[in-house]
Amino acid sequence: LAKTTQPISMDSYEGQEVNITCSHNNIATNDYITWYQQFPSQGPRFIIQGYKTKVTNEVASLFIPADRKSSTLSLPRVSLSDTAVYYCLVGSGAAGRRALTFGSGTRLQVQP
Amino acid sequence: GAVVSQHPSRVICKSGTSVKIECRSLDFQATTMFWYRQFPKQSLMLMATSNEGSKATYEQGVEKDKFLINHASLTLSTLTVTSAHPEDSSFYICSARDQEGRGLYNEQFFGPGTRLTVL
Numbered sequence: 001l002a003k004t005t006q007p008i009s010m011d012s013y014e015g016q017e018v019n020i021t022c023s024h025n026n027i028a029t030n031d032y033i034t035w036y037q038q039f040p041s042q043g044p045r046f047i048i049q050g051y052k053t054k055v056t057n058e059v060a061s062l063f064i065p066a067d068r069k070s071s072t073l074s075l076p077r078v079s080l081s082d083t084a085v086y087y088c089l090v091g092s093g094a095a096g097r098r099a100l101t102f103g104s105g106t107r108l109q110v111q112p
Numbered sequence: 113g114a115v116v117s118q119h120p121s122r123v124i125c126k127s128g129t130s131v132k133i134e135c136r137s138l139d140f141q142a143t144t145m146f147w148y149r150q151f152p153k154q155s156l157m158l159m160a161t162s163n164e165g166s167k168a169t170y171e172q173g174v175e176k177d178k179f180l181i182n183h184a185s186l187t188l189s190t191l192t193v194t195s196a197h198p199e200d201s202s203f204y205i206c207s208a209r210d211q212e213g214r215g216l217y218n219e220q221f222f223g224p225g226t227r228l229t230v231l
Binding site: 034036041042043044045046049087099100101102103104105 | 116118146148155156157158161203205207219220221222223224225227
């Protein structure tokens with residue numbers, strides 16, 4: 001499974017856009033990029049998934065450049081409730097029976 | 113849909129006792145479930161892969177005799193921490209993937225976690 005590298009922590013203020021970048025230099029052709037959110041004392045929650053270019057849902061956008069060696073999770077207009085740890089994971093569907101490998105994640109702190 | 117539950121959500125026990133944690137897929141079937149452990153301020157660490165009808169596969173460094181896993185049905189996996197000690201205190205999380213393929217590519221659904229405190 002491809003290793004991922006993310007910033008350990010980020011700070012932001014309410015109403016700002018937050019971009020969290022993840023590096024995955026050895027991503028494989030079949031790998032998808034998935035982001036999860038985790039609040040304290042809760043299980044991770046799926047945010048968004050993509051393979052290339054841009055994906056947008058009601059919660060976030062995911063930008064993936066052509067070489068796919070990195071990806072950026074974009075959270076528009078964050079609120080205090082977006083304070084959480086965000087994990088970037090890379091893997092293939094063929095590994096569906098394999099567990100997800102979590103990196104260190106990015107601890108986002110949103111302040112008023 | 114695609115909900116995973118865990119029971120109990122929180123448990124406190126005395127050192128030396130055994131604790132069972134249940135993981136259930138409520139609206140889908142899962143031939144494979146995964147158990148993670150998370151210490152404070154740390155990431156999730158995979159402990160074992162639970163396979164319905166067969167033995168679990170444990171990650172290196174995880175004692176299979178201490179962390180007993182039983183995947184009795186397509187919707188239930190249990191993790192039993194035997195002879196628990198204070199160092200076993202942690203947040204235990206299970207996950208599962210819908211074997212029918214619901215959800216996105218390789219998406220796994222996580223339970224809410226179980227906080228174990230061993231006194």
